[in-house]
Amino acid sequence: MPDSPIRFRSVSKWFGTSQVLKGIDLTFGMGHVVVVCGPSGSGKSTLLRCINGLERVQEGQIEVLGQELTDRTLRSSGFRAEIGMVFQRFSLYPHMSVLQNVTLAPRLVRGTTAAAAKERAIRMLTRVGLADKVDAYPAELSGGQQQRVAIARALVMDPKIMLFDEPTSALDPEMIHEVLDVMRDLAASGMTMVIVTHEMGFAREVARRIIFMDEGEVVEDSETSAFFSAPATDRAQRFLDKILHH
Amino acid sequence: MHWEVIWRYREVLWNGLIFTLQLSVLSIVGSLVVGVVMGCLGALPNFFLRKFVATYVEVLRNLPVVVKLFFLYFVVGLEAMPAAVIALVTHQSAYIADLVAAGLRAVPREQSEAAYACGHGQWQIYRHILLPQALRIVAPPMTSQFIEVVKNTSTAMLIGVEELTFQTQAIESETFRGFEAASTVTLMYLAMALAIAGGMGLLERRLRLR
Numbered sequence: 088m089p090d091s092p093i094r095f096r097s098v099s100k101w102f103g104t105s106q107v108l109k110g111i112d113l114t115f116g117m118g119h120v121v122v123v124c125g126p127s128g129s130g131k132s133t134l135l136r137c138i139n140g141l142e143r144v145q146e147g148q149i150e151v152l153g154q155e156l157t158d159r160t161l162r163s164s165g166f167r168a169e170i171g172m173v174f175q176r177f178s179l180y181p182h183m184s185v186l187q188n189v190t191l192a193p194r195l196v197r198g199t200t201a202a203a204a205k206e207r208a209i210r211m212l213t214r215v216g217l218a219d220k221v222d223a224y225p226a227e228l229s230g231g232q233q234q235r236v237a238i239a240r241a242l243v244m245d246p247k248i249m250l251f252d253e254p255t256s257a258l259d260p261e262m263i264h265e266v267l268d269v270m271r272d273l274a275a276s277g278m279t280m281v282i283v284t285h286e287m288g289f290a291r292e293v294a295r296r297i298i299f300m301d302e303g304e305v306v307e308d309s310e311t312s313a314f315f316s317a318p319a320t321d322r323a324q325r326f327l328d329k330i331l332h333h
Numbered sequence: 334m335h336w337e338v339i340w341r342y343r344e345v346l347w348n349g350l351i352f353t354l355q356l357s358v359l360s361i362v363g364s365l366v367v368g369v370v371m372g373c374l375g376a377l378p379n380f381f382l383r384k385f386v387a388t389y390v391e392v393l394r395n396l397p398v399v400v401k402l403f404f405l406y407f408v409v410g411l412e413a414m415p416a417a418v419i420a421l422v423t424h425q426s427a428y429i430a431d432l433v434a435a436g437l438r439a440v441p442r443e444q445s446e447a448a449y450a451c452g453h454g455q456w457q458i459y460r461h462i463l464l465p466q467a468l469r470i471v472a473p474p475m476t477s478q479f480i481e482v483v484k485n486t487s488t489a490m491l492i493g494v495e496e497l498t499f500q501t502q503a504i505e506s507e508t509f510r511g512f513e514a515a516s517t518v519t520l521m522y523l524a525m526a527l528a529i530a531g532g533m534g535l536l537e538r539r540l541r542l543r
């Protein structure tokens with residue numbers, strides 16, 4: 088296992104003529120939790136989506152788990168399943184029960200038998216506190232429960248890296264903590280995590296590093312305590328002021 | 334009124350009904366299959382496929398069924414039944430492709446992205462995630478597409494297929510009992526449409542999205 092599971096080398100990306108990532112250089116440590124923050128449109132989601140190939144870049148290289156991301160490596164379903172991803176919302180399959188949502192990939196991608204997949208799925212659902220919801224359908228769950236199912240669905244593939252794109256932004260305030268609790272447990276278990284979030288309290292507590300982006304650039308990349316006590320740039324300071332006094 | 338004419342010609346009508354049903358079933362199944370395949374191809378992230386499907390839909394929707402029928406029968410030289418089925422399939426599949434594409438677009442993008450991240454390939458994503466939802470979404474308008482096929486089977490009389498409308502005209506010209514014959518056949522078409530609507534209604538209730 089390489090010591091840095093994710094490495095960006097001079098990565099640039101354009102959507103049409105507008106450049107949304109500007110020469111990004113980054114490395115992420117094994118078992119580390121990194122929080123990415125920054126104003127809307129700064130390129131956080133794009134950065135995250137580059138890690139599992141949902142977005143392709145025009146310049147630079149991205150190395151994940153020792154492999155350079157290319158059409159060939161990304162075509163491997165086994166490789167993609169090593170990188171779990173949780174979205175803001177709408178990602179559960181509404182026509183399937185919770186159990187079917189969680190067992191679909193083990194059965195179809197890994198060829199696990201139905202019984203073994205079910206057993207493993209129930210283990211993951213128990214881990215996120217939803218053992219009693221296996222037969223429910225997504226529409227019957229609260230937003231927080233849906234997000235926990237989405238986490239279980241990613242975890243069931245036994246990923247080496249977990250990506251989160253604002254997993255609590257679409258939730259009612261009272262449901263945020265139940266999702267953050269699950270993520271906190273996951274961090275404690277040593278999972279490598281990259282999290283885009285505006286939950287600064289959570290970031291402060293769980294992240295080892297904070298990456299602050301603005302206009303497609305990594306403006307600041309600091310130890311968590313350093314970032315919160317004394318951000319090195321004005322831009323980060325202004326962002327923090329705005330978000331903390333909100 | 335001379336309704337006994339209908340009884341006297343019951344066998345003729347029955348034969349016509351059989352032809353109409355054959356045409357309908359073959360064309361509904363055919364246009365559903367072609368329409369779904371075309372709809373899926375059109376939704377793939379491939380410029381040429383998208384253009385190809387858009388052209389298919391645009392061209393075939395803008396030609397009357399009868400023109401397709403005459404082209405296949407007189408120009409291509411197909412037998413009457415195959416010409417009729419292919420004309421009906423190409424006609425309705427263009428509408429169905431458009432419908433299916435709209436259904437696919439209605440499924441939130443996050444679902445296919447999550448599936449991709451879990452390791453599913455394009456085929457699995459369509460087969461297990463997108464199509465089951467898209468087909469449920471478009472089931473109500475699909476009903477009228479199927480009924481449209483049944484109605485359009487009557488055009489096959491123009492190239493000599495002895496389906497219901499053909500037989501109606503035959504009865505009329507032999508007996509001058511156009512009123513009785515046309516009324517009866519109207520009811521038969523109505524019954525077929527109701528049967529389709531009822532069947533699709535049942536299917537929809539079974540498949541309703543939770």
Ligand SMILES: Nc1ncnc2c1ncn2[C@@H]1O[C@H](COP(=O)(O)OP(=O)(O)OP(=O)(O)O)[C@@H](O)[C@H]1O
Pocket residue numbers: 102107125126127128129130131132133134
């Ligand atoms: N598919 C796309 N096509 C064109 N432009 C895009 C696309 N996705 C993102 N962009 C643009 O790229 C820029 C960065 O977007 P991105 O979604 O990465 O920002 P973000 O930091 O995640 O913002 P937010 O906090 O609002 O989620 C924005 O200007 C956005 O409008």
Ligand SMILES: [Mg+2]
Pocket residue numbers: 131132133252
């Ligand atoms: Mg975003």
